[in-house]
Amino acid sequence: MVNAVIDGKKVSVPENTPILEAARAAGIDIPTLCYYKDLNDIGACRVCVVEAEGCERLLTACNNAVEDGMVIHTDSPKARKARRMNVELILSRHDSSCTTCVRSGNCKLQSLANDLNITSVPFEKELPPAGGASVFPLQRDSSKCIKCFRCVQVCDKIQSVNIWDMTEQGPRADVGVSRAYSLEESDCALCGQCITHCPVGALYERDDTEKVLSAIDDPEKTVMFQIAPSIRTAWGEYFGLSADTADEQLLAAVLRRMGADYVFDTNFAADLTIMEEGSEFVEKLKRPEGEKFPLFTSCCPGWVRFLKAHYPEFTDNLSTAKSPQQMFGAVAKSYWAELTGTDPHNIFCVSVMPCVAKKHECALGSMNDACGDADVDVSLTTRELVRMIRAARIDPSAMEKQPLDRPLGTYTGAGNIFGASGGVMEAALRSAHFLVTGEDPDPDMFSEVRGMEGVKERVYDIAGRKIRTAVVNGLGNADKLLGALKSGKANYDFVEVMACPGGCVGGGGQPIHEGEFMAAKRAPVLYRQDKASSLRFSHKNPDVAKLYSDYLERPLSEKSHHLLHTDHHAWDMPV
């Protein structure tokens, strides 16, 4: 332990404790900007500078440890002036168009400048060019970037995708795409973690809300929404509503108020995915000769992009089953269109996803199996959804919950848990057990695959067959796992991968909470709902069963193959 004095307060902390942590533990707040706990402590912004007695120059609190006998002043005139000046300098190179910024009200720099009572900047404002307009789902505005390099760090350290790097230097130092000249040409997985780690509005998703509004305004169009599992854990956060209040039923009411004709649930398609992917896996197990193991889940497009870019030799290990988003669109514009006598070309299918990569997935040329149009027209992130609700001046807290539409809004608890790491594996194993043994297992039999741990390995015995499973979240962990598979150091039968840490609940399209790991808080909501469901097996979804009996015949049928499966070789990375 070392003893020191911070702002007159005696502190005693373990050796090598950063000044910032020691101060916060003592109830003293030191402002930070570039710092991100356990990810970025490079001391780039120089906002957290403090004065230590005996030192002429100031030191950063984020990455300097408390030393025995230190007497620290966090707000001495020297520290205060330098901190303020550094924020002013950053502002002189930051496009402070807060009024038109997606991060206004949720911006670390904005709140910092406000908190420090900075009402004017003594320097001339000189902004780098924002960067050309692009249609890529991930967008970057250089004139807002404050060079904290958090995006570089999260892309390197957590995701191992390494698409961002420090480009140029000195006065022109910037964040740019590494090994390529544009994001389009890069190996970006589109996980969106750089967006959720950006303290300002420099990184954001392409805004597709206007396309949705135009469709709503078009009397010819039947506009339907599908809501991804993890949306119900997060969409109410902005409005200060708990997940119990802001569930999918309240969202259905809100969307209908905005003009949606139908509100369905991606959970329905998640159950359908289990039927297809689960059957695919069981078939593989029955006839393992010539089959590639492990089978990889394919519902996460960030993961699919990553695998195709970094380990293309494993492309055939991906399940050919489409993701729930795409299965939904394909069924909506075929089965549902026939069922209701709607012209599929007039259906406008909108998905609400916790994800940026879904925007790319739904635009793939190979995802137009129902009627020739894109099966899903627009994919919105949770943040875009929230912006649409706000723009429509709707107060969700004043609304009554409404049931979802049927049949594509019917789901089981198994489909619901798709939004958390381990959920797809658990749901698949529940149904695989049934498919192999003809009996339903205890629905909680596979609950060990839940949780935020990066890699979860479990072996399950199903009818005497050992199933070696791995559940991975975060692309950095996926990278390690693929490396181990490649070198023969690991062997599995079935592997679930979700690109974002914690799964979709921590998705790159979810609401941003500075410095907080939200996945751990959101995932339990899904499991609570699953536990409370009367139906907890995908194969028990009555409307999915009806879809098969009336239309698709059975899992892996020819029609199923046409509508619900895809060729992962149909496109290349980078696209």
Next chain:
Amino acid sequence: MSRSTLMNRGRAAASEEELYSGMERRLRSGQRGGCPAELALSFLHVCHAQSCGKCTPCRIGLGQLKSLIESVLEGKASENTLKLIESTAESIYLSADCAIGYGAAHIVLKSIKGFRDDYLEHIRHGRCVTGADRPIPCVGGCPAGVDIPGYVALVHEGRWGDAVQLIRKDNPFPAVCGLICEHPCEMHCRRGLVDDAVNIRGLKRFAVEHEGEARLPEKYPATGKKVAVVGAGPSGLTAAYYLSVMGHEVQVYEQRKLPGGMLRYGIPGYRLPREVLDSEIATLKRTGFEIVTDVSVGKDISLEKLRSENDAVYISIGAHTGQRLGIDGEDAEGVLSAVEMLRMIGDGERPDMKGCDCVVIGGGNVAMDVARSAVRLGAKSVTVAYRRRRADMTALAEEIEGAVADGCEILELHAPLRIEKDEKGSVSGIYLQPQIPGEIKNGRPTPVAADCAEVRIPCSRVIMAVGQGIDSAELAKEGISVSRGRVSADDSCAADKAEGVFAGGDCVTGPATVIRAIAAGKTAAANIDEYLGFEHEIKSDVELPEVRFSDDRPCGRVNMRERPAAERAKDFELMEYCMTEEEAHRESGRCLHCDRFGCGVFRGGRKEKW
């Protein structure tokens, strides 16, 4: 008004001087590898500030050049802009009245020629070719990439053994390098921006002398693969060491009586005592490799046989043949090459120089080594004759000063003409032609014969230190690709068109430094390991201390002290003193820890394994 006034240095003039010397220091110690266009622009700003403004090319032209380069950096330029920059610079160079203008234009032209790719990258893609991955200055300067801030921090903490162990991760010769490394790491040490580079070599030596029992890394399990190393110099032994640690079986073949290569047969004992070398080699051998001496590959054993009996071969035969000038009388008794002389000393057969007048021809470190050895062998006088100026010598300044202090005479601007023999065929004198410095080519002036009479220096020994060659003829006969005497290998040390054969060190690069030879051995070890199908990682388990913030106020550098010249010139004992503990603590505290502050905390700070 007085007819004449004294020029007094006012405060402004003094500040100007301070500014200039600060700039000089900054440029000298500055980070290399930055954006060349940005650097050219900054340079132009300085040049333009120096312009008096009388003439058009300088006053307006330099300004226009600035704007043009700025437009390149801002991504607003086209390839035509680059042409305009070139023609503008060309025109300024041709038409400016004084050096302020044409000198500036000359450098800009050079920068565009040298960095055309970078300019084009800015024009076409709006970015720089230089990446963010710039190692910190000292580590980037060290060919072997030794973790310098790491071991300096350990020295500061008094963890000397740990410091040496950390060095061994990248360089298995800490004792040798602590004494004789040319320390390119110190060249761009960022501490130079504050006062002066850290004495990195001195700290290494201190750590080694206080290491205690040498700790070697744990060996990987035996792989069953066999590697032959040809040549037991620093490069070969480095490869042998790392390959042994990786679990391969290594046999080293050495043609001389003892291992060490140029460390033994090129560097005199007063700089590198034999006991230090022997004990370092003994330490390396603890990893299990064998050295057979007195075996010449190509003569006593064929390379073909080595290739067939081993899974890989590393050739590191060095550059051990002395070159001659081809002047009259070079065959006289008493004329010898530096290589021959140092080899005899290495084998313990000290040539008799007692009472001799010696003339050494050459201006490199080897010339200084033989000159100072001649003093120690009892020569009556030693004259180092060099055809260029003393300032143009390639020897380190401290070596030249040391030689002078030892009693050697430096005779600059004298080129050898012929050697005079007496009736018995022995050297009796040497004729030299005085030179004057001529046009500068490749950074050094070409000597030109001065319009005056030749000079005769009476002497009984002439030592030729005019370069070394590589004895690669036997290898060439066995199918190894050789170009101008040098073994052809790429930068992964893979020999040209010879499966499983690697080569590195002086025999590939020509005579270079110990640390470059070590770096080649390390690179070869990594690539041989990979060639054999492995991915062994060389790392260190030493935990580094937390780096503390400090104000880094200017503080003088601790330089190495030497034994008094009058005493040291009489023997071959080590002439340099080690730092004291107090000095090592102070000096290690001067490290600015670029691994932890500045960009190092984000990019390029530390490579923990290889």
